[in-house]
Amino acid sequence: MPLPDWQQTLRALDVGVVVQARDLSIVYANPKATEMLGIAAAEMTSRTTDDARWDVIEATGDPVAPDEHPGPRALRSGEPVRGVILGVRRDDRPERAWIQVSAIPERSDNGVVERVVITLSDVSDAHREYREQDAVYKSVFRSMSEGLVLHAPDGSIRAANAAAERVLGLTVDQMSGRAATDPRWQLVTTDGVAADATVIPSEIARRTGQPAGETILGVSRASGALAWVAVRADPMFDPGDVALRGIVATFTDITAERETTLALEASRAQIQRVLDAVPGVVYQFLRPTEGPDRMPFLAGRIREVLGVDPQVAAANPMLLPTLLGQSEQAALFANIDAYVAKQEIFDHVLSVTLPDRGLRWLRVHGIPERTDEGVLYTGVILDVTEEHRMAEALRRRQRREAMGDMAAGIAHNFNNMLAVILPNVEMARDDASPETRASLSDAARAASSAADLVRRMLALGRAEPTAADASVDLAAITREAVHMCRQTFDRGITIVDDIALPVAFVRSSASELQQVVLNLCLNARDAMLGGDRCRLFVRLEADGADAVSLTVRDSGHGMSRDTLQRLGEPFFSTKGPGRGTGLGLASAFHSIADAGGTWRVESTLGDGTAFFVRLPLVAPQTNESSASSPSQYVFPDGVVLLIDDEPMVRTAVSRQLTRGGVRVEVAESAEVALDWLREVRTEPVLAVILDLSMPGLSGAQALPQIRSSLPRVPVIVLSGHVSDAQELVGAAMVLQKPISGRELLDALQSVIG
Template sequence: MSEFRDISCYATAILIKFAKRKKMPESVYLQGIQEPLTHLNNVLEWTSIQTWTKLIDNIADYLGRKTGIFQDLGYEITVMEMTHFQMFFFKVAPMVFILKKISNHINTSINRNLRVSMTFSENGVMDIHYHILDLAKYNLILCDYNRGASLAIMHCKGYQDATITDMSCAARDSKISPCHYRITWKPRPSLFRRIRESFQLRFGYHGEILSFMEDKHRALEIQYEEILKLKNDIQASNDFLNHMMDNTNEGIVWLNGEGRIVFANAAFGRLVWKAEKELAWTTFWSHLSNAMTEFDYRRLFMESQEKTGIPQIKEFEFTRPSGDTRIGETIISWITTGQEEPGFLVTVRDITEKRKMERQLFASENRFRSLYQNSPALIVGIGSDSRFIYANPAMEEQSGYTETELQSMHFRDLVAPDANFDVDRLVMNRLDQGPSLQEVHFRTKAGEWKAIALNTYPIHDDTGALAGIAGIGIDITETKRLNEQLVQTQRMDLLGQMAGGLAHDFNNILLAISGYGRLLHKKEQNPELKEYASAIMSASERAAELTRQLLTFSRGEVGKQESFVLNSVVTEVKQLLMPIVPRIINIQMVLPEREIRVKGDSGKIHQCLLNLCLNARDAIGLIEGTITLRLVPGNEPDYIALEVEDSGPGIPPDIIEKIFDPFFSTKKRGKGTGLGLSVVYGIVRSHNGKITVDSKPGSGARFRIEFPEYQVEGQKGESMNEKNVPSDKKKGLVMIIDDEILVRGYCEDVLKSEHYSVISFPSAESAIEWFQIHSAEVRFAIADIILPEMDGVEMVEKLRAIRSDLAVFFMTGFISPNMKQPPESDPVLHKPFSPVAMMETIRKLEKERGL
């Protein structure tokens, strides 16, 4: 701490002496000072400029702060400290000698931050330069105090007319160094010259007498200085010894040959909580616990006498009057000298807190050891060479390797080859940073790949040097798999919402186009116009099919577990692939003639198949190739296999087992498309199916999905054509509610051609308002599900609140899982629909409701 303690405590001691002369309370001049009074009064100690400044500042506040107060204090304190001898010395000693003494005293014993130089001239001018080593440890108060002290010395010398002038001041301007004072006075003759002139002495005999007096006077001064120095050295030695005894933290005790205390320092008194007079001539073991008998203690000390010069180290338990105990590490030495009575020198170091900390550390180590051993989290240490230092049982269980095996391995031996970070950079760049969370993929001993959320932070050795990183991680493999499925689902849901809105409007238009095309084809007799109507019908049917495929792909419609024709799904996927697969890649399809049915969500199967085909396209690249889709019998009875085969480069054997992992991809970051193979795997499993892959480098890849085939009792009959629809004339009023005028017009024309009366409404509000008056007149209602201000399902609920037996069938161009679903008893007709389909639905509704 010497770099912060540059002021000798002699400077604080004379301030305290001055404060006591002024009868200042101790609490006033020591206010805000942390250092003890004994330290500040000890001239052998050092303190800081801040403590000295606070002390003199408190004195100035007490005396009444005024302009020039610190210069006045410097003057007054210097005069106060001047002894009669020093006053005489200043009067008679040569000025050059005085200046040299003062400079050496300040430079070596008063202020380590100052170097003082003084230049004296006989013409009444003296320059004083204070060279400051560190301006941060110098201030204006010290500058003013030094100026007053300098002026006091000149006045003591006898120059009462001396004045002091600032030439430059570093305390006022940090750019200036050093501080420069100039003292001027009226020159006068020397003392001996004045004596000689006063007695009118002449040169010769009288001059020799005066010269002899001067020599003897100088010799006496030198002898006095030597005596004074010797006295000061002895006092300083005693003060230093007493200071060490009083301020050491170790108890020091001198015992006579019987083990009684002759001397004990303050530290031992604090240990046993007793004053010095209470300890005098008591036996040492009377302050120890009852762990041993007095006889045993005496015998132990006697053993020390037999081993002169060989200290014994023991741990004793010392008792206090309160009953508390302290543990002391005790060194016992038998000392014999020729001049003093022999005795025991005993030193005691209080290690109570150390033992307490050791017990706490032991308990803490046990807790952390238990946490390390039993934590389900992976805990590892990795050295600066990227090798494992330690691994807990959870890491052993997750990786399949023992800790010993891991310690012989490099960290990169476990990390996935497609990891998006460099292992050495991961280790070395973490050494001087704080904790960091990142995802790490590693391979187990069994060959399984896992994803770990790993939090790493630096570790240090016992010297404080950086030694590596420690990591705590948890297995997030399954979480990532589920999260990928969730992200894909959310993406498809968003796409479905966008596609659904487009499909709703598009299907309304297609309904009008295809419906009127069918009506035109039915009524027109001109063969050419009939052919045009057929073309319109064919084009609208293809547009409707494309809309349905878009909704199926985006999962915009409700996915139900129902049977569907797998042949149709394969055909639809091929049609979707045509515009997005390069023309140099041939898409082949091998399907059986009979319909193959499976039960499940056709939309999800559609997505799985499309994803496998897109992967096949990416594998082939921009060269000629073939993608083959085929349906073949499964390996088990009543199973059907769906295969996707490509002519690409194939899948390397070292990664084929990892392709269904959620975090694995051979594509560059951000280049993946469609569903991940892990999601494909999950969808196949949810349909009670299984997926396998067969591939060899250079021979392409073949993915095979096997589903249980759904068996039906009989084939569904062909749809009714227009000629099979009965045209019996049944009258009745039908409500049509749809916001699209083309849809309302088409439905009106179909119903009127079947001899129904029709009333149509563009909104739910207008329909409800009319129905409140004419509800009894309505035979049944046809309602669109998606209406502008109120959906069709809610509207029908309000209509049935007026008339509960109202028969209704719904029509829609789009319905999503998030929409309010119509009751299962009410039929739903999807747009666009033909007049035949519309009338089939009406006939079925009338038959079920008995209309």
């Protein structure tokens, strides 16, 4: 019997068609359907959906329950079910057929679903290709060294690969559902600031629909440790569609690199702190096997030490040699050649004139190292200007002390001669006729002036005892000194004085202050010799309420820096032979210091010199000299023991004492004196006059023994050179040779009482 037209049409279709009744029985299946399912038409129409022989799975591999087949679902819901991919086990083949199934319900006139028309399309080849591609995709997805995370359109994570699990320390299940903005990630930027949606690449891609470039973020692992990742993100769209399907975020674990970078930055910061702490310039100097010398490295306190901008030094690392004079540059490279040849530690001190800083002294120190390129020196350049100046000052002080010691030795011998001359001149003057007395008085004054010069020489040798407080009028002394200069200086020198103060009492002696003023004026005169329009200016004015200022200025040749540094050094003089001893200014500066004053000098070559002396004012004192004559002294009965190794000194001092009414016992040494003290005596000893410097047993050594033998007898120490009066414990008085008869008798009367 011929088939109806609709069945003929269905038989010819390349699509399987199955009609399922309301009771789930299959009432029709065309040949294509039976072919795809591998079941004969008779057998198929004998089955229902819940037949146990069906073996149907979803694309995921999960089994499909009978009531979840597309037909029952369409019958139950009355709605079409379209495009469901199912895997069906066929009896004649070992592998499943993959079929795309759609179920369309048909209704009667009253709207009741009568049957379902199910269409079947064989997609086995397409599904096989998809599975193969999916397998490749999953393999690549799993094996990627980069972390990969798939975000849903709402930003939540829906998939992640093994690398992502390893980097983040979380499983896919633990990550699923989290958004990149979830606070549990504790995302931070490289600045340590919490990262928000504006800097997170997946959020940027989700918001803009554009790829987000690499960003470095810190993320908290499950262990709590911080991981650093370089993240990129790309949005996903279907072809021709504008709806966002998701975001692919990839990231690389750069924790090790980041930690290395941070360690390097910390190391650089530490090196910079070290460089900042080094009080100099750190450098590297390369003497290559071939080619010119160069400095690969120059850093540190470049501006402070070299006086140039660090950027200028960076552009020209070989800048230092260009700052040197020709001779210094030659000496530097000669030393470099010598040290490089031996590959020894380099150490060289050079002078350099820097802009706005003047003359500076630099010490260049370096350690050698043999490299493939040549000899490399690494070292430091230090500014040793202050150390150089201190060393120079120390050397000058040592020279001054040595000269002072020599001066003190000369002064000691000279004093012994004066100690003979002065008493004899005084005694001769007292017995001389009026005509002769004036000449002898001049001789006595000359001897006193010589004694004053000796005291200044002793002061240079640190041997002068502290002078007693006295006051003298500097204004009167300055006027007298200016008057003497006008009488004796060359008429070509114009002397201008401005002595505004009527009186100005300072603590010193008249002879010392006179020497100070005259020395300054004489040095000014000598500085103007041979010059034109010579002018000497002397000013004395108040310096505040408690001090006075003396200025002596000339229009002479001026002084160099080296001369200024040695000014005041004993025996240093710029004058020719026979024209100066170098003691004038040295003694003048010492007198100023003794008076509690200060001094300074301003001088420029070709532009003259100015000395400024500042002295504190004191209340005026009246020094009443004794007018007693030798016959007016009264001493108790007894004898004065005089101990001195110089015969002429013993004779002169003994005569002075005898003329003053004193009985004298002399001893030429301390040993003789001690023997005499041990003898039995019937007359008392009133005092002992002891010379300090004697051969054999010195006065300092004999003093304790004398005090032991005569505990109640005063001892007067008399010497041409007292090194330290503080050490003469037990001495009632210390007197400096030479001494006048009146001063010696006054001292005796004072200690005997």
